[in-house]
Amino acid sequence: MSFYEEYQKYKEIDIDDVFARVTENDVLRAINKESLEVNDFAALLSVQAGDLLERVAQKANEVTRRKFGKVIHLYAPLYLSSHCENECVYCGFRSSRVMERKTLVPEEIEKEAEVISKTGIRHILILTGESRKNTPLSYIVDSVKILSKYFSTISIEIYPLTEQEYKELVSIGVDGLVLYQEAYNEELYKKYHVRGLKRDFEYRLLSPERAGSAKMRTISIGALLGLAEGRKEIFFTGLQAAYLLRKYSETEISVSFPRLKPQGGTFTAPYNISDKELVQFMLAIRLFLPGAGINISTRESSQLRSNLIGLGVTRMSAGSITVVGGYANKQKGDGQFTISDKNSVEETKNMIISKGYQPVMKDWQTL
Ligand code: SF4
Structure with missing residues (x-):
């Protein structure tokens, strides 16, 4: 059974009713x-659990220290292209938006890599808008070959691929x-993604x-x-993370908690997620899936990120720039979203150390 089929099964349930029936016990x-x-996971997500957050925390x-120790892995995002063929109404890169778009050429990728790697970062996350025309798989392959000279771990956040294409990467x-x-x-998804393969x-x-x-x-x-x-x-x-953990036991599954941030345009998040709710969601995932990684990006403020250390976080981005070519040129431009934590990699490392944790720059060597 695929997760889509499992998802259909759970969609039949009145989840609001499940949350509403949760008791303190x-x-x-x-x-x-x-x-x-x-059902325990649902209990931890309920409004009722919000009153017992200290106990959950x-x-x-305890669970995080047992499973992961006192370490936080650091990575940096590298935007390779702002071209996108999709129309996600909430995003600064959506296709209808009039803006200067850019795709880095090999020399520019090399320059970005040099600047980022000088900070000590060894895990790079490469991002593009979703445009097979401007950033075909061959472009991703060529970029990875350049970046592998500088980084020991390379992750991708690009358009969805076929299994064969994932295998190639x-x-x-x-x-x-x-x-x-x-x-x-699924209904709201269709409203937000109005055009394109997405x-x-x-x-x-x-x-x-x-x-997987x-x-x-x-x-x-x-x-x-x-x-x-x-x-x-x-x-x-x-549920999806649990499904993936069951099905791909050799794969490390992580959950991220990106909150919608201002982007170019007029879209405002229709649902406000408070800091307290964000913390509650993260804690619920930690207890439900003790073996899952938890990522918090620089979308969140440095103060909140600092407070979240010790509550389940295992990975953080650091020194992030979301403008294409922004590391080497320090140029202003249109990023995909606004960054809250503008601290450097060094400042982020110091913050982690001050909390009694160890920042880890290199957690894996693939090549
Ligand atoms: S969210 Fe991704 S796919 Fe959607 S418009 Fe932005 S860059 Fe394109």
């Missing part, structure tokens, strides 16, 4: 369990996939499975928080 039982069922801290050293479903609410909800939802079958070493999924009702979105994110 249900939450306490979930906190005290070692292995949680789906203590357990999450794995064979040249790509070992991580980041692919957010954006909205697990409109195909099912194809996107099944992309992590194709990457292609033996990608790490897969990171997530919902773009603010597009739909947060509790339900995280409920389905957790």
Whole structure:
């Protein structure tokens, strides 16, 4: 059964009703369990659990230290192209937006890599808009070959690929996939993705499975928080992560919690996700899936990121720039979204150390 089929099964359930029926005892039982069922996960996501957050946080801290130790892995995003053929109404790179677009040429990629690698970063996440025309697979392959001279871990956040294409990238050293479903609410998904291949909800939802079958070493999924009702979105994110953990036992599965940030345009997030809710969602994932990684990007403020250390986070981006070519040229321009934590890699490392944790720059050597 694919996750899309499992998703259809859960869609039949009145999840609001499940959340509403949760009692304090249900939450306490979930906190005290070692292995949680789906109903325990729902209990931890409920409004009721919001009153017991301190207890949940203590357990999450204990579980994270046991599973991952006191380390935080750092990575940096590298935007290769702002060309995109999709029309996601919430995004600064959407195709209808009039803006100067750019795709880095090999020399420019090399320059970006030099600047980033000088900070000590060894894990790079390459991003493009979704345009097979401007950034075909051959372009991604060539870029990976350049970047592998500078970085020991290369992850991709690009358009969804076929299993064969994922295999090709794995064979040249790509070992991580980041692919957010954006909205697990299929009806709202269609409203937000009005044009382009991304409109195909099912194809996107099944992309992590194709990457898992292609033996990608790490897969990171997530919902773009603010597009739909947060509790339900995280409920389905957790279900998908659990599915992937069961099916691809050799793959490291992570969950990210991107909150919708201002971008070029007038779109405003219809659902506000507070800091407290973000923390609750993260803690619920940690207890439901003790073996899953948890990523927090520079979309969040440095203060919040600092406070989240110890509550389940295992990976953070650092020193991020979302403008194509922005590391080498320090040029202003249109990024995909606004960054909140503008600290340098060094400042981020110091922040992690000050919390009693160890920043890790290199966690894997593929090539
Ligand atoms: S979210 Fe991705 S696919 Fe959608 S418009 Fe932005 S860059 Fe393109």
